[in-house]
Amino acid sequence: MSENHPNTASVETDAIATSVKTDVALSVPLSLVDYLKAFALYPAGNHRVATNCSRVVELVRSAIEAQPERSDHRFVFQGDEYVTGDVRVPCSADPRLEWLRERFDRCALAGLAFRDNADEESMQIFASRFFSIVRERPKNPQFEDYWEESMLGIEPLERRYDGQYSLDSDSSRADIAEWLLQGSDSSKVLTEMLRRSSRIANRIGSIESRLRQLADEREKNGETFDGIEVDVLEQVLKTLPLEALGDGPTIVKVVEEVLARLEESIANSALETGSLQLGKLLGSISQRFFTLTGDPNSPDGKPGAKPAKKEEKRELGHAGDERITDDAAILFEELAELPPWEGIELGEESEEQLGEIYAVYLTFLVRVDEQLALTRIRRLLRGLLSREEAIFPAVAANFLTWCESQAEEHGDWTAFDRFVDLVEEAGCPELLTELGQLELGSLVQRFPRTFFAFVDATDPRHNTRDAEKLHQLLELIDPDRVLAAEKILSAGIQKKERAEKILSIARPRTLPFVQMLLALDRERWMPSVACFISELPTQLPERDVFRLLTPAELPPDWIALYLRALADSTAQATLRARTSDLIADYLDSTAFDPAMVESRLWAIQLLGRLPCTGSAKALHRILGRKKLFGMKKEDPAIREGAESAIKAIERALSAGGRRV
């Protein structure tokens, strides 16, 4: 915005002729609006365009003739006013003026100067350029970029904010609004803009004079007073929530008001401590002023009112609609700004359609409680989920986030559980993996809610990574939590595949699940449990029984005892006795099998490692036989083994203070 731009000097009010009457003064801009609208609606050759254009040219010439002292006719918009000569008309007087002012603003125009050689052709060039800018809607239009090329008889006048209009006119406020819109972080720029306002400058002058007076008084008393060193305007700006005030006019108004209150406050009072107290006083004034008046531009901005919200939610038929006019020209402008039509994918198969249906069904999944309806919705959802559409995880992720927030805020997990159940029913637990619900952390946090979904989605029997993850999960879950969730877990574990997957993790932390299975159906689950305990690492010497007997050969009562002993050391003596019986039976049953010599020897040694009366008796019984196993060749070795085992038992028992 150059000071010397040839088009700018002519904006000054005193350069505008003063002899034009209001009605005549308005005829040019109003007819110009009619022409511009017709130009927007119809092709250039249309008779309405031509008629309106000729009318503007005619009126311009008449206006020039009516003011012989000037060779041109010019008008400008200043703030909310239309100005030509000495005539000032508020733009609100006619919607067409408002229309023109708003668009001129968008085109960096303050107004136009017509000379008598303006004709239809130059009008057409102007209209064409005007609409190209209006439709382009540049954020910060620069006059030079758009209006450099000359038009015969039409001189565009630049919208500018310096010169005599820059201080107290609305245009300086608009400048500040621009500063805000551009998101400038330079408060100095704003301060400078405000400092140029004469009203603000006067207030500051008066305040500074009072501060100087106070400083002199203090000095006379030999006291210090630093209030004089304070930049009052900067202090004011610091205390005001500028962003909340929103626009330029509001900032100017609020700053003026705050300064006025400050001036009032310090006029008759003594500031004791200078800058510190001044800062506090300003803060208090600003805060009180802002709280009391809210938006000073608002008609509701009266004392006691809370700050007005910047933008209320607009609903159909709400306040504000009345401002929207029945103007086809504006509609066309607005239409031109809309994104172009590029087709639409209609039908149930479209991703958006499926996503919306899915979301609606999910909503009902958690809103409906009647069993019949719920069953129906679950069925519909299962049908949808079977399609594995790409949009589903996105919708489900949002839904789950909401479910979790419900659970966290209200402790209600119904929605979450229903969704997890649904996913389970639909046989697509991998959806939960996609949603991050089957991560270790989530699994532990949500246990037991997503536990079975995780089991279903993985295969620890055949996949070592899955096995490791399940193992880690079981290790991370406190056994008390498992016990507390027994009801849910018992219900879920009954699926054979799930049970097998869990039992494939032969670790002590799996034992509660084993107990649950046996409690549910001992007979059914015993073989699986036998396999499980055969793999389970433990310090119990009875574990070596699995080298003699296959899991299927193990009697259920021994398995039960074994499990008890794992969990409860007091059960170990009973297990020991029962195990020695079991081995004795084994030795008896294999007594005459030459192929089992090695095993028998091992069994005898095992008895030696299971010191108890039962073991000793069993060994003595063996040694008491003349023919140990009917095969002389092996007898010595077996006998030796038994004797050595008895000694081991005796040692062990005597060490424990018992005799055989």
Place this chain on the structure above:
Amino acid sequence: MCDVGYDQEALGGVEGFLDELLVALVNGRVYSETHPRLRDTLEGLVRRLEQQCTSGSTSSIEVGVVDGYLVHDTRPLMSATLSAQRLIEPVARLGAGGLVFERGATFDEFVGVVSLLNARKSEQGETWTNANTLLEKSGVRHIRLLPPLSLETAAKRTTGFGDSERVETELELPLEIYQGVINLLQSVSIAVCRGKSFKLDTVRGEIERIMKRIDVDPASMLEVARYEQYDAFTFGHSVRVCFLAVIFAKSLTPDIRLQERVGLAGLLHDIGKAKVPFEIVHAPGRLTDEEKLEMQLHTVHGARTLLDVDDADPVAVATAFSHHKTMDDRGYPKTGFWAPRSPMTKIVKICDVYEALTAVRPYKPAMSPVRAYRIMLSMRNHFDLALLRRFIETNGIHPVGTEVRLNTGELAEVVRQTEDLHCPIVILTKDAEGNELDVLDRTRFDLSSDARTERWIESDQESLVDAH
């Protein structure tokens, strides 16, 4: 649409009375006579009859039924006719020529008439005379069925049609279709109110009829729809949304099956209102916060209702649920989680808002399409903007079926849009003096062609818009 000298106010009063009677007939199907909702309506009828007789200085209201039309004082009651199949059908079935309501008819007498008209065929007398005897026996003295009209009387009664020829040639089929849809919506709403289900196939059948007619002549369908000023149950709104949605869908896809589904979703989008208390749906003033919440539930009720239908259409369910949601997931019902808006919902939402803005309501006049579009454009987050643009371009600033005044003083009806939104194709309906043109004289003009330099639409169409 009426000749000079015609008492529009009186006609409006009779239409209002018949609208109230229709409400009573529908409520009579749903509620017992002691139910406050039915009682209120019947008491309203007693008051309206008295007011009408007082203001018109008459002792009765006489309403004839001629060829499926309700007629009063030799004039067809277009608005009432469109939505009152439930009234016309029993009168015609009994062979009666209409009904007369004499001043002084009491609450109980209206109960008797509503009960008679709502009765199933087998339960009522076979003829109008038997029906009158029944009414008399039950103490109804001020309301009775009129004898069938002789041919001469019928002709006399219909002279006031003014454009009777037009009615027969152009409106008969659209009228039947419109009445059929309204009747169907009434039945569906009654079923929903009673907690019963309904067959979606029947609705699909009606949509098919609508589509066939719209294929041939969209203008006449929209024109018929426009006759209706306001109906107590907002059925007219749903039908108009359906028409608009079908027409819009036709511009978006050639797939007839999809067009039908859009139509179905449009027709049933507000079905949940049947479950919202009547006094809230039709509250005369601003709703309280509680009432607003109740009203907003119509979306959930609607979706739930449609979900319970045997052959539920997921698209219609989703549309009923989401048509008040915005693109940025505001609006209602609040679900707490984001979901995409489907194209079908976007279409129905656009048609729904457009219809609401441009329709007449007891509390507001019709709004011009241009202003409606601008308001819709200001509600940016509510709509898919590209789709809204397409809608505006398809529907035009002078929508099909609209009557426009040309620069020549002639009146014309818009029959199709062109590339130039301002210059549709029109058919002349009245000459510059306001005389109805003969069918053969109804010239067609494409205002976007070169001929526009001779004829164009006058820019100020407000008066015509308000007339609707």
